[in-house]
Amino acid sequence: MAKTLDPAAKQAVSDRLRYYRDLGIYDFYTREVSAETLAALGLNAAPAETVETSATAENISATPDETMATPKKAKAPSAATLKILNDRPVALVNIRADLGDCTRCVLHQGRNKIVFGVGNVNADIMFVGEGPGADEDEQGEPFVGRAGQLLNNMISAMGIQREDVYIANVVKCRPPANRTPEREECDTCSPFLMRQIAIVRPKVIVALGATAAKALLLLNDSMANLRGKFYDFTPTLPTDAPEHALELSGIKLAVTYHPAYLLRDPRQKKETWKDLQMVMKYLGMKPPAKSE
């Protein structure tokens, strides 16, 4: 429902939207929350003006509390729970704020920018890479270098665009000389990735390469064994994370080769395409028709 905003509120909305864009969040959609999810949180399936599910120019408010909807005839969940349920961009902003100017592991020492994640907060598909390289560290956005170009091509081959998916990494800071992140570094950073997954709630996660696969699945196996199938995935959340309140079942995870590996060994592109086709089939997606 459209409301007229006073100039101060308008300015606050505009500042907030700019902040989202800096975080790589561009799209704001309204998506209905299922009756089961609402029931699990002790809420009624209230009309749209009572329970809004995403940020729009109208419902992003100057202070977070103004986004709180009041459920009718239902036990109110905590404010934090409702905020997450209602507003994925805000929830991601909160996770980014919790990450802060992170010094939790040694990777912060060499970093230029923290690379949090980018894309559609309502994406059906989330790609998870290993960690930022030089270009990503400079720009603060994942997969913007050569590997990113190949990832973009992979996404286009699926008939969608980069802006349709969400992209993040296991570690948010560039490892020195692009080395593989250490187990401890992955363990320190992955709670933030798990929280991002809980908020985006993609239908399918595509783990790019062994580091992402190991961090997400806690499996130590060869890429040949890990890829080519779906895993049921539930994010392992920190015990104090508010995202525990969300319904997180039904997420599938597929493993495929990392684009940087494909640049070194293009023969594996065929296998990667098979993995992506498996994802597309599951999601009912058709590749774009070939132009003559």
Ligand code: URA
């Ligand atoms: N490789 C990754 O794993 N992530 C990036 O963001 C870039 C390259």
